[in-house]
Amino acid sequence: MKIFQCGHCGHALYFENHLCENCGHLSGFRDTDRKMLTFNPNTQTALISDREQREYKYCKNKIHEVCNWVIDKDSDEEFCTACQFNRTIPNLTDVNNYEKWKELEIAKHRLIYQLQKIGLSLSSKIKDNDGFCFDFVTQQNDPSLMTGHANGVITILLREADAILREQMRKQFLEPYRTLIGHLRHEVGHYYWNRLILTDKEALSQFRSIFGDERQDYGEALKAYYKMGAPEYWQNTFISKYATSHPWEDWAETWAHYLHIMDMVETAYFFGVDVKPKNLDDETTTKVSFDPYTETDFSAIVDVSIPLSFAVNSINRAMGLQDVYPFVIRPAVVEKMTFIHQLLLPKR
Template identity: 70%
Template sequence: MKIFQCGYCAHSLYFECYTCENCGHLAGFRDEDRTMLTFDPQGDTLISDREQKEYKYCKNKEYNVCNWVVEKDSPEEFCQACQLNRTIPNLSDAENFEKWQNLEVAKHRLIYQLQKIGLDLKSKLDNKEGFCFDFVVQKHDPKLMTGHANGVITILLKEADSVLREQMRRQLMEPYRTLIGHLRHEVGHYFWDRLIYNNKRLLKQYRLLFGNERVNYGDSLKKYYKDGAPENWQESFISKYATSHSWEDWAETWAHYLHIMDMLETAYFFGLNVRPVDMHEAMKENMKVNVTFDPYTVEDFDIIVETCIPLSFAVNSINRAMGVPDVYPFVITPDMVKKMKFIHKLLLPQRVKKVRTESSSRKKKSTIKDLGKDTTTSN
């Protein structure tokens, strides 16, 4: 995630900010170019501080679950992230409302990342090949589970309860269980359908790395929950659950690929460097890292891995100093790198297309701006 600034006073803003804590100006995220706009709180309309252009908030702003904006004349009432919602919980229940807020924070961060990659984010509400989110309470249907089916990503509301989520993490002996982790995992299933399913060449490569997805899924899960993961699962899989079936290996690997990319993007925008002291010289060299690149612009995934490992060790060490769990409690093996390389290469054309589109858009805006300049001179 990049760093955002107030357009009025240049104070730093978080992605989820509704106002600038320094000057009080309203804040709103424009996803078209991943820019945080700010507005005079005394104004009758949302006129951006930088561009003097009028916007409106996504309709979900009234629930304080979305700070994204759309152009004033847009026929859309919801931003692109909120257009993906098919089902939200009953908001008359205060507990439901708080959990939904937490889910929306994670979902908006997911959409930011998918947009940055350049993936096509069609809403299933308008396009049968798109995807959507159902945020639901399980008590109304005990059979409901968090998962993905035909573009519908279902997330149980209880996953937004930090206490219950921690209990589930311990019960399932998972080192990591977060809302954004769930969302990244489930959307990975959707993009397997979109990117791989109908491509024979990619399917062949996929099966060499992740196994045969045609193996019965239900039987595989039953076996996993009965027998658990193989003894040496750490050598080839990012998690125990990834061993249950080819599709789950893919979704788990996809999610961790997104974790790494987001972590490095954030480190890049903060200009983080790791320069250890008081270490043996040989080890010190292995731990040195300078995050000087946006990972979404890097073609060679080895560079990303070589940067991620010492960075995650440093961040994990800071967390341990504060008595909280590791940010990234995983060990990346060569087999896992091969799988993530496959995903990185798969998504590269999407990123190139996105960069070209954004570059063309910036040039167009620049031309329009130049044409609109007042060329009159005075004597």
């Protein structure tokens, strides 16, 4: 993600900031050009941007402090582009629900930012049956209700936002990595398989040659996976164990990791990150000198992501934390990600 600045004092802002911590001016993200606007907090009657002197309004979800996106004052919309994808939100009278929903909204807004940056078609299923939407729900007394995707509806159980439970589930399933943004990227990948692959004969043929034939029985494939586990030496051709279960899951897992890498490299680019370790060979040295969304050669993106992830993993270990990106990207996985990259290039 890019770096944002206060339009009043120039102080650096996070994507989620509702105000500048330096000067106190209000802040709001305008998604049409991916800019953070700032506003005089002492003006009670209007939200007028510091630099442009244009009037805006906050997304209706600002009242819950889960959204800082702004809309043109005269727009008929009450919710911003990102929040228009919410079909179901949890019961907010439950304080625990609210805190978990807030974490989900942070991940969702970052996902929508990235999909917009790629240039993908975004439409809410609430208005367009071909679009997608989110149901952020509790399982309650329905054990069949699970996190997943079906016909454009992305269901995320609130328990995924419980850090303790998420860590327990990560250990239970022997996963090296489990995050909210990872779940959202994975599930939206299923939606875009339907939009980008299923409707394109050439893309479908290429997909089957790289990922396998998705026409094999999905339910039986998952049963076999949960009974037998991943095959031996799965690391040579898959990004994760779960990716081995079925070509659809291989696509969704690879898609999610593709988005992880693109976001990591973009962030490093805007921070001007150079990795120059002392007394090590060139394999751990890199200069992130380009925005990955403008790069046609995915191998160039991979080449900078490897030493970059090694560096940030090392920093995390110095703080007693888990690796930011605990994965090894083998050539077969690079081929799969390259297919995704080439598929998305015309969208930019």
